[in-house]
Amino acid sequence: MRVVIAEDDALLREGLSMLLASEGVEVAAAVDNAADLLDAMDGHAPDALLVDVRLPPGFRDEGLRAAVEARTRVPGLPVLVLSSYVEDSSAAELLQDGAGGVGYLLKQRVGKVGEFVEALRRVAAGGTVIDPEVIAQLLVRRRANDPLHRLTPREREVLGLMAEGRSNAGIAERLVISDGAVNKYIRNIFSKLDLPPSESGHRRVLAVLAYLKG
Amino acid sequence: MHLRPRLPASVRAVRHLVADLGMGLLALVMFSAVTFAAALAPAGVGLAVMPALASWTRRLASRQRRRVAAFLGTPAAERYQPIEGALPLRVRAVLSDPATYRDFVWLLVHGVAGTAAGYLALALPLFAVNALTVPLWWRAVPGTSLLGYPVDSWPSALSGIAVGLGYALLALVVPVPLARLSARLSGLLLRPPRQARLAVVNAARAAALEAHEQELKRIERDLHDETQNRLVGVLMNLGMLERSLAEAPEHTRRLAERAHEAASDALTHLRRVVRTIHPPVLTERGLDGAIAALAASSPVPCAVAVDDVPRLPAAVETAAYFAVAEALTNLAKHSGAGSAHVRLRTEGAVLVVEVEDDGRGGAQVRPGGGLAGIDRRVAAFSGRTMLTSPPGGPTVVRVEVPCGL
Numbered sequence: 001m002r003v004v005i006a007e008d009d010a011l012l013r014e015g016l017s018m019l020l021a022s023e024g025v026e027v028a029a030a031v032d033n034a035a036d037l038l039d040a041m042d043g044h045a046p047d048a049l050l051v052d053v054r055l056p057p058g059f060r061d062e063g064l065r066a067a068v069e070a071r072t073r074v075p076g077l078p079v080l081v082l083s084s085y086v087e088d089s090s091a092a093e094l095l096q097d098g099a100g101g102v103g104y105l106l107k108q109r110v111g112k113v114g115e116f117v118e119a120l121r122r123v124a125a126g127g128t129v130i131d132p133e134v135i136a137q138l139l140v141r142r143r144a145n146d147p148l149h150r151l152t153p154r155e156r157e158v159l160g161l162m163a164e165g166r167s168n169a170g171i172a173e174r175l176v177i178s179d180g181a182v183n184k185y186i187r188n189i190f191s192k193l194d195l196p197p198s199e200s201g202h203r204r205v206l207a208v209l210a211y212l213k214g
Numbered sequence: 215m216h217l218r219p220r221l222p223a224s225v226r227a228v229r230h231l232v233a234d235l236g237m238g239l240l241a242l243v244m245f246s247a248v249t250f251a252a253a254l255a256p257a258g259v260g261l262a263v264m265p266a267l268a269s270w271t272r273r274l275a276s277r278q279r280r281r282v283a284a285f286l287g288t289p290a291a292e293r294y295q296p297i298e299g300a301l302p303l304r305v306r307a308v309l310s311d312p313a314t315y316r317d318f319v320w321l322l323v324h325g326v327a328g329t330a331a332g333y334l335a336l337a338l339p340l341f342a343v344n345a346l347t348v349p350l351w352w353r354a355v356p357g358t359s360l361l362g363y364p365v366d367s368w369p370s371a372l373s374g375i376a377v378g379l380g381y382a383l384l385a386l387v388v389p390v391p392l393a394r395l396s397a398r399l400s401g402l403l404l405r406p407p408r409q410a411r412l413a414v415v416n417a418a419r420a421a422a423l424e425a426h427e428q429e430l431k432r433i434e435r436d437l438h439d440e441t442q443n444r445l446v447g448v449l450m451n452l453g454m455l456e457r458s459l460a461e462a463p464e465h466t467r468r469l470a471e472r473a474h475e476a477a478s479d480a481l482t483h484l485r486r487v488v489r490t491i492h493p494p495v496l497t498e499r500g501l502d503g504a505i506a507a508l509a510a511s512s513p514v515p516c517a518v519a520v521d522d523v524p525r526l527p528a529a530v531e532t533a534a535y536f537a538v539a540e541a542l543t544n545l546a547k548h549s550g551a552g553s554a555h556v557r558l559r560t561e562g563a564v565l566v567v568e569v570e571d572d573g574r575g576g577a578q579v580r581p582g583g584g585l586a587g588i589d590r591r592v593a594a595f596s597g598r599t600m601l602t603s604p605p606g607g608p609t610v611v612r613v614e615v616p617c618g619l
């Protein structure tokens with residue numbers, strides 16, 4: 001797997017490159033601003049982008065903007081966005097095109113090296129990985145007329161784990177239930193959210209998107 | 215009577231009064247000049263010299279303002295229309311500025327009162343020295359009225375010591391209140407009118423809020439981009455360490471894990487602190503965007519109306535943001551409302567935030583409760599919070615924050 005990193009903090013940029021290299025991920029380029037990121041993307045044709053939300057010159061959400069721009073240039077290009085803090089609205093914006101291959105994590109998740117690299121691989125494979133903190137924000141603040149209210153608490157829990165990017169097996173392990181039970185919950189979720197049956201990967205993204213948009 | 219501690223204060227007061235004497239004499243000269251020019255005004259010459267006279271008067275008045283401020287320890291506020299442009303413009307600027315006339319009154323009052331006070335402050339010690347030394351030299355000029363009465367005998371000469379001590383006491387006691395009185399009189403006469411003073415205060419307030427905003431943003435940036443990144447770096451290294459410790463003894467691995475958890479906790483805590491200082495969403499989306507985001511994630515369906523609110527000082531926006539967040543949380547918990555409205559507008563230089571719900575009403579401000587928290591936060595910016603909540607509703611929380619515009 002080849003990735004391009006955009007991180008303005010030199011120490012973190014080098015740290016990330018080293019970390020990924022030691023985990024067998026090839027770092028095609030590591031840049032410190034949004035414009036260079038888009039250039040590197042065109043030049044290196046990476047499998048995924050790893051982007052810090054705040055980049056120069058404004059240190060606001062240039063990285064997020066660049067990620068969205070990258071995906072309009074190369075639809076479905078996997079992007080994992082890292083941020084010092086998370087906002088559910090940013091996650092929803094990234095997922096807007098419904099194409100999957102999106103990750104949105106707190107920076108500090110890189111500390112759990114195994115999980116972090118796993119999340120990157122899942123995103124590169126077209127999956128969706130949303131930070132548990134975003135999920136927590138969403139659980140606290142839900143609309144009263146939300147279609148998600150039709151879900152049972154257990155189904156919502158399963159949906160939350162899906163949003164975190166866990167596979168069916170991962171969800172089964174986490175909730176200590178059988179794979180069959182997980183499948184049943186997921187089928188219920190899809191039907192309660194009126195998601196028509198199609199290739200299941202795409203439906204997963206749509207379910208998560210519905211979850212994030214509220 | 216404790217005379218010793220009074221001495222430095224008296225010396226300071228005498229110094230101030232002596233300078234007042236100098237200023238008073240200058241003021242009298244200026245007063246005469248201005249009166250003379252005014253008398254010549256119909257001839258045109260008088261008008262032509264007015265701008266020059268006015269700027270000299272202003273320099274004199276400014277100097278006095280600074281002296282008074284330094285003496286009383288109060289701020290010196292000053293507001294003049296600039297004297298610029300061609301002569302007719304300068305003349306008009308001088309004549310149309312109310313400060314010109316206030317300064318003119320001060321010239322006369324201080325010319326008389328300041329000169330007199332300064333003279334008294336200088337004269338009292340000299341009188342004291344004069345009276346105290348009469349016994350030494352009265353025989354050189356016998357029978358002269360040296361003490362206000364003729365000194366023609368030793369008893370009358372020795373009475374000079376008593377008179378001198380009296381003057382000395384006065385010289386010590388009188389200058390302090392006299393200097394204060396003189397300073398207050400000048401301060402009062404030279405003070406800009408209330409409107410102008412308020413403008414000065416508002417400008418100072420806006421500048422302070424602006425500085426505060428820069429400071430908040432700097433702190434937030436430093437914490438997110440510097441401190442957090444350093445901690446993330448620590449976490450990353452710990453993570454790699456953990457990976458390489460896979461074969462290490464259980465004990466070692468647990469230590470690394472514990473270090474990892476501690477650093478992770480520190481980051482979570484830091485993130486929470488930064489959020490309460492200045493929520494990043496405000497920087498990214500502005501107040502209306504941030505409020506819209508709050509409304510969008512409110513459990514009770516919530517409509518937002520923002521009437522043309524300009525970009526406000528960050529501290530004010532933060533206060534408004536938390537007020538809305540707290541009000542929405544509160545009404546979701548307690549009101550049983552089916553819908554809510556958030557309205558934002560500016561009324562003059564005041565930001566008005568209203569959060570209304572159609573719940574059961576009867577809400578009260580409880581110490582330590584959410585509404586009390588809002589009030590505490592906005593009170594720091596001289597704002598206020600009002601709660602209207604009749605039984606049966608609707609409940610309206612109204613927050614007003616002066617925004618120093």
